[in-house]
Amino acid sequence: MKRLNPWLILLFVVALYLMFTNAPIGGRSTVDYSTFKTLLSQGQVAQVVSTGDVANVTLKTEMPVAVNAGNTTQNKPLKEFQVRLPNSSATPDSNLTAQLQQQGVSYSYAAPSQWLSLLATFLPILLLFGMMYFFFMRAQGGQNGVMQFGQSKAKRYGKENKVSTKFTDVAGHEEAKRELIEVVDFLKNPAKYHQIGAEIPKGVLLVGPPGTGKTLMARAVSGEADVPFFSVSASEFMEMFVGVGASRVRTLFEDARKSAPAIIFIDEIDSIGRKRGAGIGGGHDEREQTLNQILSEMDGFEKNASVIVLAATNRPDVLDSALLRPGRFDRQVTIDLPNLKEREAILKVHMRNKPLTSGVDVQEIAKSTPYFSGADLKNVVNEAALEAARIAKTQIDMSDFYRALDKITLGLENSSLTISDAEKKAIAYHEAGHAVTAAVIPGSDKLQKVSIIPRGRALGAAFYLPEEQVLMSKERLENQLVVALGGRAAEEVFMGSVTSGAADDFRKSTNIARRMVLEWGMGENFKNMALITDSGPVFLGEDMAKPKAFSEHTSQLVDEDIKRILQAAYERSRQLVSEYAQAMHDVASELLSKELITGDVVREAVARVNPDLRSPVSLGKN
16 A cells, blocks of 8 residues: 655645634734733834734734633734734724824735635635545545546456466366367467357356466466456455446456457456345345346347456355356366376476475375365475475475475474373374274275374374275275274273363264265165255355255254264274284384384384284385
8 A cells, every 4th residue: 555645644734723723824823802902002012914804913022922822822922913803893993093093003904815815714625625535536546546436457468468377387187278278279260160150158167176276277378368368356346336346347348349359357256146136135236236247248138259258266156047057157167176196296386496305205295285285285395495494404305395294284393382291191092093093994094104293283193195086985984983083992991081182083083974974875874865965155045044954853863873883983993902902002102202103113013913914015104
């Protein structure tokens, strides 16, 4: 925000002063008429020049005079001052001229200045209006703000300020690229499509979780298309004045048509594209007017085949169905979380300008970051560089990436936390319970390392290298529950009491069991049934009006299924930690002495109890 001009502040203060005080324009002090008459009778007045209602008085010598100062009177040494004469017909002073002649005072009349009088009257008002106008224009973002309410705020990219991002700068998402390359090709070679009678989609909606690269993909389209590109956030259409949003939409599409062929990109379109009439009480508000104008511009009575609209959102479920029909956003391009190969490619893009040691294994980092978005991976590389710089390294190695991952997933090390020996032992057995059950159960995620170093709100943690799967089997989900509840089972078996440390384990395991019953049809009472079809956030108004999904009796049966699944997993956890008690003691002892151990240490401890579980390959070394 620009700083205010100090001269404007000064004018504003002067205006207020002139309005709320009786200060004269000429800068002379003002005295009461009675004080003037007293000075006149004492022979102290040398000259009087009258200009209508006000007279300028000059004394023979400088002397203390009672001067008006707001609501108070104070003595001040003066030789010249002003006095307001009683020229009103109700209170005239007919003896004033005689007294002046008697005292030998030089007395004269001067015609009052009409311009000075008008200026003194209207200057404060003009200054106040000027300040209000200035602040009003600043709120609208420029000198022409008053006339720009309905003007589009979209940023235009063309030959002068062309976007440099290309598809080669976007790692992964090959299917999405193919869809968007077709759009770019149409804008470059429209005759190829027109001669065969094909029509390009009017709009392309980029859908995906936050941080997956939707806006980056739109920038790549701008860089590849070599046509005017208008970029705007959907929230910029909205204003406090009614009708401004619709006017800005009209202006944006008019500018795009003048520059056709062109592309319009609307980011976060869900802020104005939500379903109409879904709010409590319905109504026709400013947001709906803006949405109606977008619908009309995209596929209304007037056709515009040479303007393509790109939009991005991470909430396609709340968009109005009229936006998603053919003729408007014909295609939805899903930009999902990257898989292992795509994560590796994204990491390489962000590592291009970083000084790395030869021992940095990009593939292992990619395996250690499942369900990370492109923005998350960029943050991992940046945090690793910060970790290296913090200890004055000139190159980034794997230890920096490990520390960065620990910091991102769990938080900073909490070295100031005081933990008693008994609590530390309970934490060690708790984490050993997770680690041993993960090492024993076949097909579970590969254990990478175990730590009892407090980080963030976690007192300890076990790290895994999960195998990415599209489908989750019932057996794999049950194995996840066994590992999640292994910590509480270990506390009960080896410590004789339980602690509050398993709170997060319970939340995760209960959520898995609930989805198994409600969404995936894996409960005993409701096999092959989905009792909840929409697991997204509540859409205010629409969801509140929906009838209840099932009865109270069904809710009780659902709770029974969830309890049965969790109880079976817990009993299996207790059985495993008891069966591998020696491995539990070994792992807990290593944790108490070293605080951080690799997955190989756990697997070796398990193999000493059951040699059949000895792994021929050592993974997860740190």
